[in-house]
Amino acid sequence: MERSTSKRKLNRIARHPRQAAAPVQSASQRQAFASPDFAHRDLAELQKTAGNSSTARLIAGAPSLSKRPLVSLTAQGVQRTLVQRHLPGVLAKLSTDLAQIRTTLSAYNTEDPANGDLMAYINKHVSDIAALPGMVTVVDTKDKLVQALALDMVARAETPTTIDAVMANATDEVMNKGGGGFTAKDGTVWMLASANDSSALFHELIHVLSGEGGVTQLSVTKGMLNEGFTNYFAEALAKKYSKTIYPAYPIATAWVEKFAKKFGDSVAYNLYFKNNEALLYSTLAKQMKTNLDADKVIHDANKSKPTEKPATTKYKLTEVNLYCTAGKVKDEGALAVIIKKKISESYFMEATEPGLTMMDKFVFA
Ligand SMILES: [Zn+2]
Secondary structure, eight states: OOOOSSOOOOSBSOOOOOSTTOOOOOHHHHHHHHSSSOOHHHHHHHHHHHOSTTHHHHHHTSOOOOOOOOOOOOTTSOOOOSOOTTSTTHHHHHHHHHHHHHHHHHTOOTTSGGGOOHHHHHHHHHHHHHTSTTSEEEESSHHHHHHHHHHHHHHHOSSOOOHHHHHHHHHIIIIISOOOEEEOTTSOEEEEHHHHTBHHHHHHHHHHHHSGGGOOHHHHHOHHHHHHHHHHHHHHHHHHTTOBOOOOOHHHHHHHHHHHHHHOHHHHHHHHHTTOHHHHHHHHHHHHHHHHHHHHHHHHHHHHOTTSOOOOOSSOHHHHHHTEETTEEOOHHHHHHHHHHHHHHOOSSOTTOHHHHHHIIIIIO
């Protein structure tokens, strides 16, 4: 599937590079993201990956319970096309409704024929969410989206800032980086009208479905991979329901596609929507162990018959031995720890990253 067209993502208005012209993150940028000293760009990344209301909390290490201040918009500003969500009680109702939907989702059971159609099931709940009062605000121009994003950036800023101070960044996200929508701090979604009827809306609403404020455990460990799962479901839904695909997070999405193809949609679903990060690592580790065990048997047989022509193996003995302890392939738990570390160290920005090629070799091969 083409993910490298001119429009890119949508999600948290981010900086997902077009595939072809992707500016590769420099080591210093990566370092900046890893350090507590967030640059604006890094803040945007975190907001995007963490989603909404929890970004400030993640950064500040403290609960962010404050609602976005009531926005007062001028004639040039953003006009809400849906129900005003700042009416008293609207956000509280929204929060309750979403909590209920998540509870229902967590009861998803692929053994149950009624729940067996993953896409229909998600679509139903996405529709439910989109229908919630004030959940989605559609704006008809990029300028209005920039305004809304700038307000959200101010609302999320750890230290007080101003619209003027964030405007360049907000403008860049929308005008240059292809942002077509974002999930705001209050958990609601802002979308460009031109992107609204596409995978982009699915993407944002799937975030909202996945956890409070779009935050899952995986989003904390590896935000880009969380985006990959989000966008994998969004694109799958868009395809199924003949919506436009708004390309986003190409490498992370492709990785999740590979994962789902190998292990099944229900595993992808269960780990993402049930907030079961451990299932990701255990699934990968189990497959890695199967691959290594099979190879180890052949290496051992070759060793026992030194005079015969050695049978072909998938990996070199030195490679297998990397994952052995006391002459045996490590157990799944130990491999899961190794895999989690590899995932944590990866950026999911380039297919050639060592953590990703390692999994290609030992898990997906
Ligand atoms: Zn996203």
